[in-house]
Amino acid sequence: MLESIKELYRYRQLLFVMVSRELKAKYRGTVLGFFWSFMNPILLVTVYSIVFGLIFQPKYAEMEKSIYYSVFFFTGILPWTWFSSSVLESANVLIAHGSLIKKINFPVEILPMMVVITNMVHFILGVPVLIIAFLILGKSLSIWVLFLPIAMFVQFIFTMGLAFFISALTVHFRDIKDILVNLITLWFFVTPIIYPFSFEPIQNSKFLKLFLSLNPMTHIVEAYQYLFFYGTLPHYKKLIVTLIVGLILFYLGYKLFDKLRDTFVEEV
Amino acid sequence: MGNIIVKDLHKFYKKFSNKHKFLTLKSAFLSKTLFSDLKSDEVFAALKGVSFDVKKGKTVSIIGENGSGKSTLLKILAGISKPSKGEVVTEGRISALIELGAGFHPEISGRENIFINGSILGLSKKRIEEKLEDIIKFAELEDFIDNPVKTYSSGMYMRLGFSIAINVDPDILLIDEVLAVGDASFVPKCLDKINEFKRKGKTIIFVSHDLGTVERISDKVIWIKDGKIFKQGYPKRITDAYLEYIGKKDEEKASADHQNKEAEGSLDKEKRWGSRDVEITNVKMRDGKGNEKYVFSYDEPLSIEFDVNSKRKEKDFVFGMGILNYEGVNCYGSNTHIENFKSNEISGKGKVRINIPSLNLVNGTYFLNLAVHKRDGFPFDYHHFLYTFKVVSIHRDIGIARVSHEWDFSENIKIKLKK
Numbered sequence: 167m168l169e170s171i172k173e174l175y176r177y178r179q180l181l182f183v184m185v186s187r188e189l190k191a192k193y194r195g196t197v198l199g200f201f202w203s204f205m206n207p208i209l210l211v212t213v214y215s216i217v218f219g220l221i222f223q224p225k226y227a228e229m230e231k232s233i234y235y236s237v238f239f240f241t242g243i244l245p246w247t248w249f250s251s252s253v254l255e256s257a258n259v260l261i262a263h264g265s266l267i268k269k270i271n272f273p274v275e276i277l278p279m280m281v282v283i284t285n286m287v288h289f290i291l292g293v294p295v296l297i298i299a300f301l302i303l304g305k306s307l308s309i310w311v312l313f314l315p316i317a318m319f320v321q322f323i324f325t326m327g328l329a330f331f332i333s334a335l336t337v338h339f340r341d342i343k344d345i346l347v348n349l350i351t352l353w354f355f356v357t358p359i360i361y362p363f364s365f366e367p368i369q370n371s372k373f374l375k376l377f378l379s380l381n382p383m384t385h386i387v388e389a390y391q392y393l394f395f396y397g398t399l400p401h402y403k404k405l406i407v408t409l410i411v412g413l414i415l416f417y418l419g420y421k422l423f424d425k426l427r428d429t430f431v432e433e434v
Numbered sequence: 435m436g437n438i439i440v441k442d443l444h445k446f447y448k449k450f451s452n453k454h455k456f457l458t459l460k461s462a463f464l465s466k467t468l469f470s471d472l473k474s475d476e477v478f479a480a481l482k483g484v485s486f487d488v489k490k491g492k493t494v495s496i497i498g499e500n501g502s503g504k505s506t507l508l509k510i511l512a513g514i515s516k517p518s519k520g521e522v523v524t525e526g527r528i529s530a531l532i533e534l535g536a537g538f539h540p541e542i543s544g545r546e547n548i549f550i551n552g553s554i555l556g557l558s559k560k561r562i563e564e565k566l567e568d569i570i571k572f573a574e575l576e577d578f579i580d581n582p583v584k585t586y587s588s589g590m591y592m593r594l595g596f597s598i599a600i601n602v603d604p605d606i607l608l609i610d611e612v613l614a615v616g617d618a619s620f621v622p623k624c625l626d627k628i629n630e631f632k633r634k635g636k637t638i639i640f641v642s643h644d645l646g647t648v649e650r651i652s653d654k655v656i657w658i659k660d661g662k663i664f665k666q667g668y669p670k671r672i673t674d675a676y677l678e679y680i681g682k683k684d685e686e687k688a689s690a691d692h693q694n695k696e697a698e699g700s701l702d703k704e705k706r707w708g709s710r711d712v713e714i715t716n717v718k719m720r721d722g723k724g725n726e727k728y729v730f731s732y733d734e735p736l737s738i739e740f741d742v743n744s745k746r747k748e749k750d751f752v753f754g755m756g757i758l759n760y761e762g763v764n765c766y767g768s769n770t771h772i773e774n775f776k777s778n779e780i781s782g783k784g785k786v787r788i789n790i791p792s793l794n795l796v797n798g799t800y801f802l803n804l805a806v807h808k809r810d811g812f813p814f815d816y817h818h819f820l821y822t823f824k825v826v827s828i829h830r831d832i833g834i835a836r837v838s839h840e841w842d843f844s845e846n847i848k849i850k851l852k853k
Contacts, residue, residue, distance in 0.1 A: 183553040187539055187546075194541040194582070269533030270554060271513040431515045432447060 170275075170420065177273050181283070184276055188284040207292040211240050211299045226362070234395075237299050241394045242359035242387045244296060245317075248289035249325050249383060250350045255281045256329035257336045257343040264434040274430055275423060278329040286322065296394065308397030317389040320405060324382055324412035330419030334426045337433045357383045362391070382408045435526040436490035436605040436637040438511065444519035445481040445506050445661075480506040482661040483520070488654075490525075490605075491635040495648040495669065497676055498658035504641045505610065507658065508532065511639060512608050526605025529555065534595025540584035544575055544594055547583050551598050565601045572623075573597035593620055600627055606637045625651070645673045646830055650852050673828075681729045681826055688728035688824060705820050708813035712748055712780060712806045716741040719802070719823055732795055732827040732836055738788040740804060747781045751814065755788060756803035757795070758819070765795060765834050771809055794836045795825045 174181075193199045218224060219233030229235055259277045266272045293314070300307050336342045356378060358365070363384065368374045378384045385401065385408040392400040480503045488494050496504045509515045510522055512530035537554045538547045548569055552562040570579050573593040583591065609628070628651060631638060642648055648655060648669060655672035657665045665672050721727045722735035730736050738755065754769030770777065802821040806814045829836070843849055 179559055180553045183550050184537075187537070187542065187550050190546065191539045191541045263537075265533055266536055266554065269514065270536045271528075271530065272536075272554060428516050431509075 177276055181276050181279060184280040185283050185287065188280060189287060203288055203291040204295055207244065207295040211236060211295060214239050233303055234305055237303055237305060238395050239360060240296055240299060241390050244289060244292045245321055245387055245390050246354065246357065246359055248285045249321065252282045252285045252325050252329055253332060253350060254346055256333040257346050260333050260337050260430060261434050267430050267434050274427060278333040279326065282322065282326050282329050307394065310393045310397055310399065313393055317386065317393060320409045320412055321386045323409065323416050324386065327412060327415030327419040330423040334423040337430055353383065356381055357387055359387055363388055382411055437525045438488040438606065438637060439523040440487065441485050442520040443481050443484040443510065443517050443522060444479065445510060446518040447478045447480055480661055484663055486656060486663065486666065488637055490637055492654065493632055493638040493640060493652045495640040495642060495652040495655045496658055497648060497655060502658045503661040504658050508608055508610055508639065508641050524606055528606045528608060529599055529602040529604035530608040531596065531599050532610045534592050534599060538583050541582055543581060544579040544583055548598055551595065555599060555602050557602060569597045569601050589620065596624060604636065607631055608639045610641050611643065645677065646828060649673050677826065677828065684824055685727060685729040688822065689726065692728055692821060705818050706816060708815040710815055711746065712742060712744045712751055712814040714740050714742055714804055714806055714815045714817060717804060717817065717821055728823040730793060730823065730825055732825055733792050735791050736793065737790065738802065740786055742784045742786055742806065744780045744782060747779060749777065749779055750808045751777050751780050752807055752809055753786055754805040758801045758803065759834060760799045763834060765800065793825060794838060796831055796833055796836055797825060797827045799824050
């Protein structure tokens with residue numbers, strides 16, 4: 167494992183180049199270009215504000231104004247998009263880059279890493295939009311926002327571990343891709359993004375509470391909600407457990423990936 | 435640096451059937467047999483114990499038919515796939531020209547793609563920056579380098595890919611058939627560059643079907659057949675043996691084709707017509723020694739033989755023959771009338787043989803037409819496009835026929851035939 171990390175350090179330039187290739191390619195040929203990375207979340211948060219602030223107007227005890235719901239939702243959906251896009255794209259990344267694996271002596275682990283990091287960059291570009299949305303809607307932010315990198319680190323480890331698993335297994339079982347599309351939708355609804363974890367029906371049901379607590383994404387998304395929306399110290403104990411789970415997943419995921427590595431050349 | 439040692443190299447490919455996969459998806463997770471299920475009992479051996487070594491600075495070519503294991507061998511040398519058994523030691527930096535322009539993104543400019551492809555090939559950013567101008571210049575893309583790669587022609591794409599790969603400055607250069615796709619003017623430039631590598635004392639492994647180039651650039655040729663080294667040694671000796679082998683194989687195929695044609699021929703009205711008062715049957719081609727043969731070297735003597743059978747006495751008859759190339763272009767045609775034979779009488783069975791001391795045709799597949807008719811053209815028996823034969827030549831000359839020629843130069847022109 168330590169060897170592998172050293173190896174990865176050697177490939178940092180390649181990783182950097184591959185990520186910037188993805189980013190450059192994404193908006194190449196569009197008029198707004200890189201600005202789209204900001205435009206997408208801006209449009210999203212505008213739509214949420216209209217829908218929740220003017221039409222739905224949901225009323226929870228902890229949302230002083232119903233329009234705050236739009237930034238609550240946005241706080242959750244931003245890291246969720248990073249997670250779900252990474253998972254879905256990692257299912258395809260080895261097959262899509264088959265020629266690199268088959269024809270070049272290429273460090274394959276770069277590919278799932280490229281996916282997760284590229285989506286992380288999109289997430290990072292969304293953060294200023296999130297902050298501005300808070301300011302415009304008049305909801306104050308606390309100093310805890312500065313702890314954002316901690317939540318991101320936990321999410322990165324967890325997502326990366328899953329991406330190693332998925333990318334390696336999809337080479338052999340192509341059905342995983344189709345299963346994931348459905349699974350991710352389901353996963354979205356069992357993660358407190360459109361509703362807060364403190365929502366009454368959840369707190370009143372032992373089963374729902376336990377079920378949601380077993381989902382690592384619950385604690386990761388909640389961490390962002392604590393830092394931004396509630397402006398408090400995150401539930402650090404749960405977050406530490408999530409990190410440990412993430413590290414185990416990362417270790418096992420990488421091990422599986424490494425074990426299957428030699429089969430990629432013949433199977434992609 | 436630059437030495438290669440290959441010891442008893444084996445490569446097995448596992449075959450997975452789809453059904454097998456489908457079953458494992460469920461069972462893999464339930465019964466935790468993921469790893470054992472990923473092993474398959476069906477195994478195909480691509481390499482069966484290959485050993486050789488290459489000393490620094492030598493150029494070794496690997497030849498063999500499709501599927502013989504050459505590309506597998508090259509991939510293992512490049513480190514792309516792992517040997518199943520045996521050992522490969524390569525000293526120094528390797529650059530493999532197997533896939534040119536790996537990682538090129540069509541939407542991104544050529545210049546940016548140089549950095550991507552260069553990084554994939556293991557060049558540092560600093561080194562790419564140093565080499566950038568050389569790369570662009572060698573690829574002849576000065577005017578297009580800032581356009582997206584999707585606007586490039588396949589030739590431009592290949593030139594850029596080659597140019598980057600060659601600038602990796604390896605100790606060992608592995609070259610697959612890549613040169614075959616280049617445009618005509620770029621290929622000599624690539625060969626020059628390869629020769630420059632040779633002069634610099636780099637080790638080169640060259641995999642190709644182009645025997646002419648193989649003979650010209652290599653110090654040694656290895657002929658791989660069915661995953662094993664069949665023959666190796668001095669280039670000319672091996673390529674000649676290989677050419678002969680391929681010729682024999684084609685021969686068998688052409689011979690089988692010929693038999694089929696003969697059987698079909700009598701039915702195919704499009705290809706055979708005439709009154710059949712005089713009939714041509716049993717058409718054979720033979721080499722100088724009288725053996726039946728359908729693949730000839732360009733300079734080999736051959737004869738065309740056929741039986742004739744005339745149902746009644748005929749006084750007016752002409753035998754004709756024609757050779758056409760695969761595009762249907764008439765390469766040569768003649769008949770007994772043109773050549774001033776006076777026909778007196780034919781009856782019953784007979785035999786005709788046309789002796790050709792040397793075909794003097796270029797590489798390719800040809801059709802043989804035969805006919806017997808009256809002087810005014812009335813057809814007795816026409817055999818049109820019924821017989822094919824092949825001409826193999828180590829020369830890569832072009833045209834319809836190989837016109838006999840010799841080059842002669844005055845003293846002050848320094849030019850020499852390559853070995």
